[in-house]
Amino acid sequence: MKIICYKDKLIKALNSVVKGVASKTTMPILEGILIQTNDNEIKLTTNDLEIGIEYIMDCEVKEQGSTVVNAIMFSEIIRKLPDTEIYISVNDKNLLEIECEGSLYKLATMNPDEFPELPKIEIENSIEVEQNTLKNMIRKTIFAVSNEETRPIFTGCLFEIENNKLSVVAVDGFRLALRNIYLNKQTNDFKAVIPGKTLNEVNKIISDSFEPIKIGVAKNQALFEMDNCKIVTRILDGEFLNYKNVIPSNWETRMKVNKSSLQNSFERISLISASTIEKEKKYPVKVQVDIGKITISCTNQTGDAKEELFVATEGKNLEVGFNPKYFLDSLKAIDDEEVYVEFGSSISPCLIKSIDNNDYTYMILPIRLKE
């Protein structure tokens, strides 16, 4: 194998594929990157058996071939080389040689035949969205994904396509995050639960642009496909929460509130509520809604905090306890200036919703206040 390529192009490719490299593994080959030439292209592949990433780029191929080299070491060396042409080849001792101006590096290689290539998957259903849209949908739901491996299905986000609407849903038993967008092409209904870990990596790889990305789903796998880059992931098995059934459709108390003011109040009060928390549930903040006013308060060993906001309210007065972190996470994921906050009773979940449309719903379960 012998290739010549420019540093900037190679770095772009490496930045994408290194996200798929296994970090803690007993199989050194999974810490590697598979480099394969194909006419005047090279294909870079990484695979940690959960996520696999493939990137194809043009370059000058002097001699066809393939090899596997430690991904981190290879990409770190490339990253620090000068911004010019780099000569990469495998020598007769099976070492990968990297040559660039006065620098010559030789790295041990591994057998490319032992590298687990990405599975060929047969897409059954797919949609196409803009990369920045997907980025947004991920960022605004993923924080609510569960970390508990005891219920693996909730460690992923549900992607549900129904009547040309994509809903992304995450839920961890204490709160739920739901984002919707309408697709502009006629699409089959389908759904799949994609691991949160994968979505985190996808989120780092995709750009904040209007470039398209295709999301395809097969029996056990999903595929994210962009211009030069493909990401293959397993999908999670099992029955996701029937989320539509758990989101209340009526409210007893509702307020229209400036998002930033509410967020700032919760941020300040968290300083007190979090400072002596041993178990999260122990020291909730108290949210009290009166006519035209909301008061958030908290008392513990550290001190005493009270936040008052004058807001437009409808319905009954109410007193209910919450973990302020869940409010904060949801509010941070909202770009709107104003939101509706809806309550049922002191033991019903609270909803944060858009004023103007149906783009998002965040649901937060209450915590019983101590008497």
Added chain:
Amino acid sequence: MKIICYKDKLIKALNSVVKGVASKTTMPILEGILIQTNDNEIKLTTNDLEIGIEYIMDCEVKEQGSTVVNAIMFSEIIRKLPDTEIYISVNDKNLLEIECEGSLYKLATMNPDEFPELPKIEIENSIEVEQNTLKNMIRKTIFAVSNEETRPIFTGCLFEIENNKLSVVAVDGFRLALRNIYLNKQTNDFKAVIPGKTLNEVNKIISDSFEPIKIGVAKNQALFEMDNCKIVTRILDGEFLNYKNVIPSNWETRMKVNKSSLQNSFERISLISASTIEKEKKYPVKVQVDIGKITISCTNQTGDAKEELFVATEGKNLEVGFNPKYFLDSLKAIDDEEVYVEFGSSISPCLIKSIDNNDYTYMILPIRLKE
């Protein structure tokens, strides 16, 4: 105590004094900030018994008094309040009340009489420099300060004033960093070794401006004095290295080299040399100087690396081993485009010096190469 002050002014003061708050202590009072009114000023003081910081600011004092409150909690709350007037008072239950728009916080206080006030120190000698100059001198030497508490004197930087020249020197047994500047006022000769930890904090507090800072030295303490802010620190006891005697004055081999090129080469080669290092001394890089050329190389289990640079050389050819980290630290601290690198023999230290003047000398001890 009852005061009214603007958030931005108070934050500026808090940013300075919180650097002096004890982080791990069995004395909760040292985690506090002493707030004392004095006519139309307040004085904020923190003291971890090693460094003490005092900041005086104007504000509207409605009722004189003093209190101690947890520094981190207090400053975090202030930081998150809206950018406007803040009312701070101690209530009849001895709680500190912070009021601002719809927010009311009450924090436990401690007895101000128990707070260790800063010692009054009698300055014997002092100099004045610009804050950005001091910042520079600290940044460019402090990395060579020793972390080993077995020889406490080397955990500080020597500040030596001699013939109106200030030299700052750090040394850790493997390398030495020396920076000089000429003072523009007639000054007594004196010297003091100031703890690295203090200098790190001073460095964060002082600004990158031409504003003056006074450095004063007493028997056991040093004082850094700025406009509103005073920092008091102990000075280290003991005999510092007679550094002038250990810096070689002659060279056998010298090269004039582009600083960035040399730094980039060492950065790349560190990827290989550091990757399998168990003990730093075990895998040095080899520096070989031939006529018109320097070659830096390294071989170990990870791979094989070679860097060649074409440079202007004088004197003998030479081969010598180094820990590349020490070269990198020194090169990063230099802003010049070109530097001299001087060698004695393969067992003598190497010097990195300015081409044009005597502003700095970095000395690095060699490592014996394995045969």
